[in-house]
Structures are given as structure tokens and as C-alpha cells.
Amino acid sequence: xxPVPTIRGRFVLNSIVLSAGLIILACGFFQDLSSRKCPxxxxxxxxxxxxxxxWLAGHFLASLITLILLNIMGLLFFKYRIMSAGDMKYLxxxxxxxxxxxxxxxxxxxxxxxxxxxxxxMTARNKNVKQILTEIKQGITSLKLLIYRINPCKKLxxxxxxxxxxxxxxxxxTLPIYLxxxxxLAVF
Numbered sequence: 001x002x003p004v005p006t007i008r009g010r011f012v013l014n015s016i017v018l019s020a021g022l023i024i025l026a027c028g029f030f031q032d033l034s035s036r037k038c039p040x041x042x043x044x045x046x047x048x049x050x051x052x053x054x055w056l057a058g059h060f061l062a063s064l065i066t067l068i069l070l071n072i073m074g075l076l077f078f079k080y081r082i083m084s085a086g087d088m089k090y091l092x093x094x095x096x097x098x099x100x101x102x103x104x105x106x107x108x109x110x111x112x113x114x115x116x117x118x119x120x121x122m123t124a125r126n127k128n129v130k131q132i133l134t135e136i137k138q139g140i141t142s143l144k145l146l147i148y149r150i151n152p153c154k155k156l157x158x159x160x161x162x163x164x165x166x167x168x169x170x171x172x173x174t175l176p177i178y179l180x181x182x183x184x185l186a187v188f
Contacts, residue, residue: 014056018185021049021097025178028090032172035163038086043093050096059099066100067092087173094181098188109184116176124171 028042054063074088083091098105121132 010056014053017049017053017056018097021046021053022182022185024049025090025093025181029172029174029178032086032090032174036172038090038174043086043089046090046093047096050093054096057099059101062099062101063096066095070095083173087177090174091177094177097181098184102188105184105188108187109180112180112183113176116179117173120171120176 024042024046028038028046031042032038050063051060054060070088070092074083074085074092077083077088078085094109098109100106118129118132121127122129
């Protein structure tokens, strides 16, 4: 029979697994930054570290349910070209590292994600807040139209682009996701 870990031992184990998970997610972000692809090996390693951390932290079931729901949403988002598959897989991994059923943690993550996405879009594409808010309003209208079975989204032909064009024309959404996760964990 295995000995029951002490409170300090459990804290150290949680910290080690969390640190490993954050390092794996950082590797995924840097890979996405350089090639606009997050390899499945990094996603799988992040998944294993996240599952272990969620189990140790006591929110395994909540995180697993949310992970499944986000992956189902991800299929729809990918089908309608709202978000890439890699970014959606990366986003779904983040819920393994905090309790998504805790409203405060989830609200904090969503707020940080929105703020970092806004700042990232402003700096990367040289836009001001008014331009971005107009795009958000148009995006909400497009999402409403999407719900009513009208697809206004232009389908990008990414397959015909060279690697350099993909890197120049797209933004890696993993940066705001990673920063939002790290700040959420720092707050809680």
C-alpha cells in the first residue's frame, strides 16, 4: 500500500506537475509562433500533464466535462472556420489546469483571454480599439447569422499559401490563451 502524501508533499507534487504542464504548453505556443502549427505530440503531453494535475488538484471531473464540451465546440468552430483545430485543442487543454466549474476562475480566465486577445490584435495588426470593437460587433452579427444556418464567413484557402504567407497573414491565438492561463493561475 502506498503511503498517503503529506500536505507539503502533495503541494510539491502539484507544483511539479503544474510546472511541467505549463512548460509543455509554452513549447506548444513557441512551436505555433514559428510554424502556425501546434504538434499533436505537444497536445498529447499537455493532455497527460493536465489530466494528472486536475486529478491531483481535485477538479478532474469538472475539467474533463469542460474539455469534452470544448472539443465538441471545436469541431463546429473548425467546420465553420472560426478557429483553427490546433488553437481549439490548445484552448481545451487549458481547462485541465484550473477548475472551470468555479465561476471566479472561469470568469477570470475569460476576462484575461479577452483582454490579451484585444491587446494582441491591436499590436500585431496596428489597429485601434474602435476598429477592433467594430470587428467584434460584426463578428457577433456573423455568429448570430451562423446560428441561423447562414454562413457569412469567408473560407480561407490556407492550403494554397506558402509557409511564409501563413505566418505573415495569421496570428497564433495560443499566445493570448497561454498568457490568460498563467495569469489566472497566478490570481488563484
